[in-house]
Amino acid sequence: MDRIKELLEKLKEQKLEGIFLTKESNVNYISNFSDEAAFALICEKGNFLITDGRFTELAESLCKGFTIVNWHKFDRNLQKAVAIVCKENEINKLGFEKTHMTFDVYKKLENEAKSLDIELIPTEGLVEELRYIKDSEEIENLRKACKIADKALEELLPYIKPGISENDLAAKLEYYMKVNGAQSIGFETILISGSKTSLPHGKPNNKVIENGDFVTIDFGALYNGYISDMTRTFVVGQPSEEQIKVYNLVKDAQEVGLNSLKPGICSKVPDDNIREIIKEYEKFYYPGIGHGVGRELHEQPFLGNYGTKIIEAGCVITVEPGLYIPGWGGVRIEDTVLVKEEGIEILTHFSKDLIILK
Incomplete structure (x- = not known):
């Protein structure tokens, strides 16, 4: 879990309450997940691996210390799942990977976030900085x-x-x-x-x-x-x-x-x-x-x-x-x-x- 502690320190430095990771290599690095179609949300109150029903069993076996969220249970709406997890964990300032999120995903997340008074803040390279030196x-x-x-x-x-x-x-x-x-x-x-x-x-x-x-x-x-x-x-x-x-x-x-x-x-x-x-x-x-x-x-x-x-x-x-x-x-x-x-x-x-x- 040292990687998560280091990431949380970076969030504090940038005055963020959580970060939503969409880049596959960063998600897998921080969560130990080994496949595709997964996202991670990291905050002080918990770590969340967000995926769909194809991968929940795999995620439960691999992602120790993570709550597994099946976004299909949120009206098959990924952005809604992210927004609700944020609200439940008192995340009002959510960072996102600006160079790895598509415009379509961003606009849908923005709509969900606005309805719950969550501010989206672009970040760049936070996890990549951790990956620079290999353990x-x-x-x-x-x-x-x-x-x-x-x-x-x-x-x-x-x-x-x-x-x-x-x-x-x-x-x-x-x-x-x-x-x-x-x-x-x-x-x-x-x-x-x-x-x-x-x-x-x-x-x-x-x-x-x-x-x-x-x-x-x-x-x-x-x-x-x-x-x-x-x-x-x-x-x-x-x-x-x-x-x-x-x-x-x-x-x-x-x-x-x-x-x-x-x-x-x-x-x-x-x-x-x-x-x-x-x-x-x-x-x-x-x-x-x-x-x-x-x-x-x-x-x-x-x-x-x-x-x-x-x-x-x-x-x-x-x-x-x-x-x-x-x-x-x-x-x-x-x-x-x-x-x-x-x-x-x-x-x-x-x-x-x-x-x-x-």
């Missing part, structure tokens, strides 16, 4: 998600050869993640080959792997609500000198980025240092070189030339520099990394040496 349980979940991804890629490797399609490989990889313990995939798998590897977020299709292709795989496993994120790039058949050169440059750049991470630095610093390594190819460099990862794939802090956050011990961050040369191909190497008081722990362990697949 020991979160870190263990992320370690497990990374371990599953490592194992799945190891099992996929023998199938990466000429003649197999990107779609076939992506399906096998996602299967191996699930049989190794993932709840699901963490995000849509990027598995691309040949000149398509110049697309940072290219999508797999029926293109078949050919000799001389780079194969870039960016993927992650979802475990207990937490997401791993890893990218590896391989060569099928004999690599060219240019492929070896670009690959090694990215590998060196990633090492510099990893070595830059420590508590107290600005999230812009790793990008500054990487640019010194890739000067010759800088026009092919994408400056977004990493991001926080946890219950969401992309969280603060974001690493890049636009970074403003201060890295702290307990942040879990990806480091993923890449070079993307249109019409030729590209290389990205990415790890999920835990920042510690002294040094870092790389949570994704698959080899980063250039692997040549025959």
